[in-house]
Amino acid sequence: MATKRVRFTFEPQLIREPFIYQLGHEFRIVTNIRMADVDEQVGWVVLELEGDPDEIERGIRWAEAKGVRVDPILGDVVEG
């Protein structure tokens, strides 16, 4: 089992979708939300994903394919 800490960002058209619920049901991943905020322009969730490393990767790819932006919790680490 592995854990991965990520930040999901949702554009307005995705905010109403139950992504976290679906992620936990369509993949063998435990989702554990630690911080989140939503307004009319953007929504974001900081969470820990727990599961088999390959399953976590599949879950992340699925979320990205749905239009969710997935980042490390630190944001971008490639600096100028």
Next chain:
Amino acid sequence: MSFESALRCRECGREYPLRPIFSCEFCFGPLEVAYDLDGIRESISRDSIEAGPKTIWRYAPFLPCDPEYKVDLGTGYTPLIRADRLAKRLGLDTLWIKNDTVNPTWSFKDRVVSIAIARARQFGFEAMACASTGNLANSVSAHAAAAGMPAYVFIPHDLEEGKVVGSAIYDPTLVMVDGSYDDVNRLCTEVAGSRKWAFVNINVRPYYAEGSRTLAYEVAEQLGWRAPDHVVAPMASGSLFTKIWKGFQEFHKAGLIEEPRTRMSGAQARGCSPITTAFENHTLNFVPQKPNTIARSLAIGNPADGYYALKVMEDTQGGSEAATDDEIVEGVKLLAETEGIFAETAGGVTIACLKRLVESGAIRRDEETVAFITGGGLKTIEAVQGKLTAPLRVSANQASFDEALARREAVGVGVGGA
């Protein structure tokens, strides 16, 4: 002596021992170094600072590392230049330029890396690492070389040759990563978790980021122990911007300056402006962007400190602006032509946004303003190539020169004194 007391979560306030960690185990919020400011206050004075070395180490009691471990290339105490010609062009009474292009690797990154490598050595790390498109890579490579430490520097595959050479000269292990910026971000985050390296902006980020406070300390000291009315600083992750404000506040708490009433304004490239866009939309929640700008040193689409930068603007009644690529080039040229300072594209962003802020009335004419120029222009010459006045081409005789100069003067460009 140093006075760092703990790492504190910027979200929930939980405290942790001083270790190489960067996020809160409870809420995953970012950690920041906390200090014993009373201890600092008792140990320093204006006189003791003025008697120190003309580097960032004159502020050693404020820095989160034991100076015994420092790798000193001479970073900091860079000039604060009164910019009357530029002020006049922009319509300001008093403008100062903090010229950080003159650091050892020609950018402000030497400040943050100085702290990161000192703290890394104090922790017992034997290798340094970073992910960067330029300035940070140069600085980590140079400092590691001077310390005799191996350095692992991750760069995107499509970097310009000049930026690769600027790190390669110090002989780090350069890792050129195929894939998008998001892929590089993800890889580096994973590598940082799997190797016992000091990854300067990941596992030692809380210490690294503190180095930017020295910009505020220097400006306050150079202004005669006071903070300016207004600051304009470039924003990538937003860290430098927030740390400048923190620096002024700490100097006040340490009894060195009056309470700062500085208004803090940020500058971004329009092609990567998540913080400015959020400011314009009156929200503290920024939307990450895919960068597309010539100001690559500011091209952070998902800024780690974006929320905190927006809070600083809100708290100080500051502002935020963004400049197009054309405006950035004009900003680089304007600073060079009026003040003799050749900045990289991030400096062009700062000057272009300063111009916008003055024109919109966000900065009043009578506000004493400091603009932060954070990197040297030789790093980004491709941005201005082909956009400058061409040299006069003459034959090697007086008549040819006289004729060419007369032709140029008739046109009225490139004859100086603008």
